[in-house]
Amino acid sequence: MxxxxxxxxxxxxxxxxxxxxxxxxxxxxxxxxxxxxxxxxxxxxxxxxxxxxxxxxxxxxxxxxxxxxxxxxxxDVTKLQNTGKVVFGTTVTFINVDSDEETTYRIVGDDEANIKKGLISVNSPIARGLIGKELDDIVSIHTPAGVVEVEISEVEYK
Structure with a gap:
């Protein structure tokens, strides 16, 4: 199962x-x-x-x-120790390296995802690119529009 x-x-x-x-x-x-x-x-x-x-x-x-x-x-991510590592349930703020645009998303399950509320699915390209990375890492995320480089500026376990 x-x-x-x-x-x-x-x-x-x-x-x-x-x-x-x-x-x-x-x-x-x-x-x-x-x-x-x-x-x-x-x-x-x-x-x-x-x-x-x-x-x-x-x-x-x-x-x-x-x-x-x-x-x-x-x-329940609030019961985990904040190590700065991006895991399921964390709220991640990252900055686009090219445009300096800051974005914040919370990584949630498929049924909870709502991009308008800043909730992205754990299976989305952005979440897959971020999971396992740490604070201050520069990450290349493969999106339908191409590869985007972002720097993780904050990881919250809330």
Missing amino acids: TTYPMTAEGAKTLREELEQLKTVDRPRIINAIAEAREHGDLKENAEYHAAREQQSFCEGRIQDIEGKLSNAQII
Whole structure:
């Protein structure tokens, strides 16, 4: 069985979504189905079909989250000693050697990645180029746009 890395925050977010789906959404959808059944003929009952579709989506998402959590390897980087080395879960600030542009990303699991929030997947080209490197290292990162040289200016274990 393959395990997938996930931050403690990512696992917490998934558990909260799972709780919401099971305790709020699922009962609401069941009530909507029951209410739609009372309207009579199910063949031409749009509310019934819409509620069944919502139920299918909800149940699928519940199974998806439970599967992800059961295969997750939760890594809490705050419990690790900060050695200045880039590892899964760290927040890395680096400077583009050519443009002096500073960028900060946190390396997270695939499901947690959100580039707009500064969260990049551990499997992204940038993260793969940074992992294992240390503070003040100059790193060549292979991106779709070509090779970019960056200098790691800060590594945070937060």
